[in-house]
Amino acid sequence: MSRVERVNNKERLLKLMEILREYTDEEHELSYEELMDRFRLSYGPGMKVNKISLKDDIDHLIASGFDVTINQEKEGLPKYYSHQYRLFELYELRMLIDAVVSARFITKNETRNLIRKIKKLTSIHQAKLLQNELLIDSSVKSESPMVRLAIHVLHQAVAEKKVIAFQYGRYNVDKEFTLSRNGGKYLVKPLALTWTNDFYYLIACFMEADEIRHYRIDRIRNVEVTTESFKYDPFDVSRYVQSTFHMFAGSEQWIKICFRNELINVMLDKFGKEVDIQKDGESHFILTTKARDSAGLASWILNWGSQAKVISPPSLVEKIKSEIASMHELYN
Structure with a gap:
């Protein structure tokens, strides 16, 4: 961003919200001068915001429902500002990270990207407390980056009640992935997806045999959603x-x-x-x-x-x- 002395009111308001989200929490507050230092880091040393404008911005944030806690020990002493009430508690973010790390169907690179995004849901200070996540064991992580795409397509097919076709396979003793049925397609009615035993599974009616089967999603290849619809009968996944x-x-x-x-x-x-x-x-x-x-x-x-x-x-x-x-x- 180019260095400027002033920014318009809307941009300044959004920047203030961003600063409070990223740099403050229950244990970290910023004074007016510290808020200004954050503005100057973004816009340059010549950036100017007076206290009246800052107070108006904070009042607007509070009026719109954005949490701003104002702390002033005594009249005449500096005021300190912080954003404390967030959508996720710290322990909830830790559980999300532990679940991502433990999920075998998520690749090692996707695991790191998801952890980075989860940490953005809190302040930089609290994000540091999330560094003690479970060790990422790459030896049991999926190597297929297509799993996340297959999950999206399959969920959509379940919601729209569309018949799908795909190839399915397994690894042999030479650690080579080989397709079942000589690479032939499986035609199924997708009923639900479930996450159990560290893996995602598709539960579906295999149309050729007219029976319920399940398929590990990391072993599915080349999913195609057909135009054929099917009538959904109540199915107890649990x-x-x-x-x-x-x-x-x-x-x-x-x-x-x-x-x-x-x-x-x-x-x-x-x-x-x-x-x-x-x-x-x-x-x-x-x-x-x-x-x-x-x-x-x-x-x-x-x-x-x-x-x-x-x-x-x-x-x-x-x-x-x-x-x-x-x-x-x-x-x-």
Whole structure:
């Protein structure tokens, strides 16, 4: 910006708002002279604003609903100005940053850009207190910068109830990304997006088989929104996610598992406080719920070792027995 002695009233008012947002908060105030120093840094040493104009600007900001706190200890002493009430509390900004850092589908560069933008939602002084964010582990971050674009397109398709087509793939043992179905397109009715197990998933009806499936968005390629619309039937996303284990698909069925009491909080975290739980003696409880029969379910149960025993259905009992026998054979 060119160096000037005066700026018009509207520009001066906007600049004052910017200074208060960026350089003041609950613990940092600026006097009239300090406010003027900030103006001079932007417009040059010859910049002039009298106290009456400054007072009018502050009155206009207050009248428009912008918070300006005026602090004067005693009559005759200097007044200090600050902007204290913001849309986000500091702890809320920290939670946002921690969520961004923890999200695997966000690339390392996007993580840094988002953190930089989040810090602009508070003063420069409080932004420094947000430096203790979680360590960005680049080894588990997505390498695909297209995820954010796919998320936008998919949300729009869900809202507009449009059929979409895309390619889908996975990495092989050579760490090469290979497309499934020989690169053929998946044609689906998008129902919802969900963020679970550190990844974004698209939940959709796969039209070829007429069944609900889910797809990791970082594995989706070349999304196309078609002109074909579909009728949306009510779909309980929360129930679907809760019934899956490690996001493995499968048919839903009733299961009954006996757990040691030490795992009660883990089960309540997973299934919610409304889940059917019955005491079984002094040291165990029985959990009854619907779940999707899949490799993910078996792995989840085996994760608890001897602290969990499947009671029903018989098919799941046999699956667990078979896996335990295979593990025993592998290590014997």
